[in-house]
Amino acid sequence: MVRIYNSLSKQLEDFIPIKENEVLMYVCGPTVYDRMHIGNSRPVIFFDTVTRFFRYLGYKVTYVSNFTDIDDKIIARAQASGISEEEVSEHYIKEIKTTYQRLNCLPHEYNPRVTETIPEIINFISALIEKGGAYVVDGDVYFDCAKVQEYGILSSQTIENLINGARIEANEKKNNPIDFTLWKKTSEGLSWPSPWSVGRPGWHTECVVMIDSIFKGKIDIHGGGTDLKFPHHDNEIAQSICSHDHMVANYWIHSGLIDASGEKMSKSIGNVVWADDLLDRVPYQVYRLMMLNVPYRQPLNYKEELLDQAQSDYEKIKRAFNGLFRKVEESGNEGLSETDEELNALKEEFTKAMSDDFNTANALTAIFKAVKMANIFVREKDSDLTRMRTLLNLFTDFLWVFGIETGVKPLTREERDLVNRYQQARRQKNYQLSDKLREEIIERGLDL
Numbered sequence: 009m010v011r012i013y014n015s016l017s018k019q020l021e022d023f024i025p026i027k028e029n030e031v032l033m034y035v036c037g038p039t040v041y042d043r044m045h046i047g048n049s050r051p052v053i054f055f056d057t058v059t060r061f062f063r064y065l066g067y068k069v070t071y072v073s074n075f076t077d078i079d080d081k082i083i084a085r086a087q088a089s090g091i092s093e094e095e096v097s098e099h100y101i102k103e104i105k106t107t108y109q110r111l112n113c114l115p116h117e118y119n120p121r122v123t124e125t126i127p128e129i130i131n132f133i134s135a136l137i138e139k140g141g142a143y144v145v146d147g148d149v150y151f152d153c154a155k156v157q158e159y160g161i162l163s164s165q166t167i168e169n170l171i172n173g174a175r176i177e178a179n180e181k182k183n184n185p186i187d188f189t190l191w192k193k194t195s196e197g198l199s200w201p202s203p204w205s206v207g208r209p210g211w212h213t214e215c216v217v218m219i220d221s222i223f224k225g226k227i228d229i230h231g232g233g234t235d236l237k238f239p240h241h242d243n244e245i246a247q248s249i250c251s252h253d254h255m256v257a258n259y260w261i262h263s264g265l266i267d268a269s270g271e272k273m274s275k276s277i278g279n280v281v282w283a284d285d286l287l288d289r290v291p292y293q294v295y296r297l298m299m300l301n302v303p304y305r306q307p308l309n310y311k312e313e314l315l316d317q318a319q320s321d322y323e324k325i326k327r328a329f330n331g332l333f334r335k336v337e338e339s340g341n342e343g344l345s346e347t348d349e350e351l352n353a354l355k356e357e358f359t360k361a362m363s364d365d366f367n368t369a370n371a372l373t374a375i376f377k378a379v380k381m382a383n384i385f386v387r388e389k390d391s392d393l394t395r396m397r398t399l400l401n402l403f404t405d406f407l408w409v410f411g412i413e414t415g416v417k418p419l420t421r422e423e424r425d426l427v428n429r430y431q432q433a434r435r436q437k438n439y440q441l442s443d444k445l446r447e448e449i450i451e452r453g454l455d456l
């Protein structure tokens with residue numbers, strides 16, 4: 009049984025899917041006006057790992073993440089660069105998708121965009137107005153927060169506190185300072201005709217509409233960074249209660265933020281680390297390990313030491329895995345020892361850690377037990393071949409859940425011949441020849 013810390017109930021809960029053996033999951037995606045920084049990449053890697061783990065357990069996972077391609081920041085970027093908003097968003101969507109791939113993330117089932125969801129959004133807002141949950145002022149449409157008793161439930165705030173705490177805004181059109189925009193009348197940037205004005209939708213309404221149009225109802229998991237809890241996710245919940253009588257998702261999962269050496273990462277301070285820049289420096293495997301080494305709800309304090317640790321972890325994992333891979337390959341043995349107690353316990357340990365609110369840090373401990381066992385198998389002369397192959401399968405699965413591939417491939421006949429000649433030269437202490445063959449082996453990128 010997978011247990012999840014539900015941000016909505018603030019406790020660990022058993023995961024019970026809406027449809028048997030299926031996971032319906034939505035994670036808020038980026039606003040496409042800039043590249044992805046490492047803070048944005050944490051939920052990307054984490055929810056990819058969640059998807060992988062559910063698939064490893066045999067669930068069918070439908071993972072949807074949107075692109076916000078209408079926003080003031082996109083307009084500003086377009087004006088500053090002298091290009092259209094579409095050009096800005098196309099450019100960054102392409103770039104961000106490439107970064108997803110570089111991080112070895114599995115493709116999402118859908119990446120809906122706001123510009124492709126306008127008719128659905130207009131219908132949704134119309135229905136909210138009809139239900140009395142939204143009101144029109146001079147062509148703008150606002151959500152009426154006071155109409156939803158549970159408003160603020162996710163971030164544990166009450167309407168009274170929020171109103172008292174709200175700064176007096178210049179916008180006096182609203183009934184209430186906390187009411188948020190569903191439709192904005194505007195002549196600036198991309199706009200669409202609507203029953204209220206020519207304008208565009210507000211950010212908080214798009215995810216609710218996308219979820220409902222793709223999944224046709226409530227989903228299992230809604231995810232995002234913890235900075236989205238308020239107001240974005242509380243606003244999603246309020247609209248959904250008003251419109252669909254449910255809270256969007258049964259489980260709300262939020263990943264912690266990233267700061268840089270104790271300081272908030274921000275463009276104004278100039279300490280932002282871009283995902284692609286880091287990927288130019290270290291392999292994606294190291295990047296993912298650095299993220300997964302810290303439990304997802306904790307803040308991650310990015311510093312070089314974390315990267316060094318992940319680098320050294322990955323080298324150990326790679327060496328052990330590839331060594332085991334080659335030895336199993338050489339043995340040609342096909343059997344598996346499915347009743348082996350030690351190996352079953354290892355599998356259990358990994359699965360238990362991941363089932364405990366996706367505790368990747370503890371799952372990594374299980375991976376290191378696999379490293380240790382692999383090294384023993386590789387070292388010993390008379391290793392049990394079926395146990396060795398069973399460990400290789402387990403090890404492969406663990407690394408797959410973490411989204412890590414070491415790149416080792418079965419040798420071709422020619423490569424095998426090369427390796428044999430190298431080993432023979434070494435046995436015969438013909439170091440001149442063995443060095444030369446070794447060079448060739450490295451050149452071909454083969455792991456020994």
Ligand SMILES: [Zn+2]
Nearest residue numbers: 036037215240
């Ligand atoms: Zn969202």
